[in-house]
Amino acid sequence: MNTKTIDVCLTPDLLHQYDLDGKIAVIVDILRATSCMVSGLANGVKEIVPVSTLEECLALQKIGYLAAAEREGAKANGFDMGNSPFEYMEEKVKGQKVAVTTTNGTLALNKSLAAEQILVGAFLNIAALTEYLKTQTEDVIIVCAGWKGKFNLEDTLFAGALCYRLRDQFEFACDAPLAAEAMYLQAQNDIFGYMKNSSHAKRLAKLNVIKDIEFCSQESIYDVIPVLVGESLFPLEK
């Protein structure tokens, strides 16, 4: 009998139904915020500060942060970076601090602050995340960023992939983990193909970022797990 539970919040609009107190929250915005955060910290970014508004982001730019901002899928005017994982791997970001605001991912993170620990998940670091969570005693809740409060496919697929990997160590807390897992099992042999069919991928395809989607659908290419300490994300020390 597992005493730890794992749950999935399908969109931030449903977060009021969940008690995050004492739990580990895994924030996921596969296309592309959390994939960027993992890629950045894996490639030498020093720390990442997720903020909710463009104004907060620009205020941090003035004190030396690189400012990254995405709205409606595209880079916002006046910012150093947009929301492509490839931008987080460029030479200019190494050793730097990045302030970032996105439509969904940073919002989901900032709505989850009641959790005991906040981690950032993506397909890119799913193996490392799985191994870490297995060793912890806390209950886990995966918070899907969705799209403007609506359910989305790719974040739920990731949630399903993580639930599937943790099902021997955790009890599913309600039906959302079961459903996400079923979706993942249906899609697992062609994650990229499934993701290309999602509404958000179709929005992004118009912006010519199919390369980003392909990159974000890769499993376990990085070991880093971003963890929120104070107001910044750093690599978790394991």
Add this chain to the structure above:
Amino acid sequence: MNTKTIDVCLTPDLLHQYDLDGKIAVIVDILRATSCMVSGLANGVKEIVPVSTLEECLALQKIGYLAAAEREGAKANGFDMGNSPFEYMEEKVKGQKVAVTTTNGTLALNKSLAAEQILVGAFLNIAALTEYLKTQTEDVIIVCAGWKGKFNLEDTLFAGALCYRLRDQFEFACDAPLAAEAMYLQAQNDIFGYMKNSSHAKRLAKLNVIKDIEFCSQESIYDVIPVLVGESLFPLEK
């Protein structure tokens, strides 16, 4: 190119994200409210009035309605019927008017009144519902009743089954139909087995209603489609 769209609202807590104006809403609460409504009208119940509160239900009982009420999965005190489809097939209900209130299903229905037409769906009438919707010009939204505002498995499975059957005539409006369809495709060979794993089925199993779950997982045994006319559900005239 399909000009009609089909969408899925995964729980009534997300209904604020959807515009129901001009659309056909299909209300679904597989375990057990909408399965009961279909069973009742298919077995000679004259009309069914869904109400939100126990008090409204008792007020209608005083003027001659049979009063059906479920709270927390069990029949509420002082009522003629609970929420088992078998109660809706008894001799005493034939030709009668039934007032009904349930934890989730009647609430979902009453929150969907902005729709152009309100239909009631269940696995029990899915073929009839599919054929009817194919012939209509309106967009369709499937409203899953969930459990106290939370996502549930069995209503989403039904939504996926209906989306799958209508995918040649309708365009999927967002990711929820895609996800529900993937779940259904994963579960389709063992709907009853999947449903038995749902949180709600586990709650119901404690109440000894496994027979109800088995009954509600049957596909297309009735042709009747309940439609809301005024404040009552009647069989749709096709």
